[in-house]
Amino acid sequence: MTPIIFDRAAVRRNRDRAASCVTHVEPILREVAERLLDRLDDTTRRFTRALDVGGRGVTAPMLRARGMHVVAADLSPCMAALSGLPAIACDEERLPFALHSFDLVVANLSLHSVNDLPGALIQLHQALVPDGLFLATLPALGTLAELRTALTAAEITLSGGASPRVAPFPDLRDCAALLQRAGFALPVADSETITLDYGTGLALLRDLRDAGEANAVAERSRQIPPRMLFPMALAGLAAPDGRVRTTLRLAMLTGWAPHDSQPRPLAPGSAQISLRDALWSDGSNRQ
Numbered sequence: 001m002t003p004i005i006f007d008r009a010a011v012r013r014n015r016d017r018a019a020s021c022v023t024h025v026e027p028i029l030r031e032v033a034e035r036l037l038d039r040l041d042d043t044t045r046r047f048t049r050a051l052d053v054g055g056r057g058v059t060a061p062m063l064r065a066r067g068m069h070v071v072a073a074d075l076s077p078c079m080a081a082l083s084g085l086p087a088i089a090c091d092e093e094r095l096p097f098a099l100h101s102f103d104l105v106v107a108n109l110s111l112h113s114v115n116d117l118p119g120a121l122i123q124l125h126q127a128l129v130p131d132g133l134f135l136a137t138l139p140a141l142g143t144l145a146e147l148r149t150a151l152t153a154a155e156i157t158l159s160g161g162a163s164p165r166v167a168p169f170p171d172l173r174d175c176a177a178l179l180q181r182a183g184f185a186l187p188v189a190d191s192e193t194i195t196l197d198y199g200t201g202l203a204l205l206r207d208l209r210d211a212g213e214a215n216a217v218a219e220r221s222r223q224i225p226p227r228m229l230f231p232m233a234l235a236g237l238a239a240p241d242g243r244v245r246t247t248l249r250l251a252m253l254t255g256w257a258p259h260d261s262q263p264r265p266l267a268p269g270s271a272q273i274s275l276r277d278a279l280w281s282d283g284s285n286r287q
Helices: 009-017 022-042 059-064 077-079 116-128 145-159 171-180 201-210 229-237 275-277
Strands: 049-053 069-074 087-089 102-108 128-139 184-197 244-256
Touching: 009 077, 009 201, 022 102, 022 128, 022 184, 022 201, 022 244, 049 059, 049 145, 059 069, 059 102, 059 229, 069 077, 116 128, 145 229, 145 244, 171 184, 171 201, 171 244, 184 201, 201 229, 201 244, 229 244
Parallel strands: 049 069, 049 102, 069 087, 102 128
Antiparallel strands: 128 244, 184 244
16 A cells, blocks of 8 residues: 555645746746756657646746647646646546657656655656656755754754654655666666755745645644744754755656667676676786
8 A cells, every 4th residue: 555645635735826926936947847858958869749747837838849749737737727738637646648648758846745656657657658758857865954954953942842844755776766666668867966045044935835845744743833943943054154055956867668679688698708708808818
């Protein structure tokens, strides 16, 4: 049974509320999307039918500018509408798309609040044609670590305990394994880091809210937090110059739907030359 880590109804409400103000964080979303879509320039394959999953009005126009027909999908109907038509509101854990509907799927900062991430990846794989490409970014372990530490320390000081206030993020080492488990060929997971610099801690919290990233952890406390929790935590975040810096560590994921034209490892025992001969090809008689 899939563990329930996120309150999906809360995720949708957060994104519904953020639809009217997500443009405030468009520079961050665009920067991440540009880094992800740069990978399209590394392949000679040309894509015509793309699915944008959770692009918050940023990714779909960038794909259309590359000449693609794009379908936008989001858990939030309000957020899906920002990407232009055709757009559909749907749950990433129960996608409505037929087999082999797209030759490119892009999920930019949109899969980290899915409870059944392996299941979602399998469905996205099935929506791709053979030799179709999957690109995604996920906030990885280390993202918002400074905020997580500051909130936990402040709440323990004030209440003697702490509830989860920042979502858990996957370890980068697990991401390539998730792609392979979902059936993707040639899976790659690499890391990029963006440091966010704010004049105040409140500006950081406002950006998280405007991006639709308010706390949706299923086990979050429903009680009103201690009055001094956020002032104390944000004071602990500030550097000597008064500014607040936090880290966005990105897992950049690439995987292909399998196809016969793709390179494959040789079968065990099929090599025509021994490793010993390959290493000693200079003709020396080493013992």
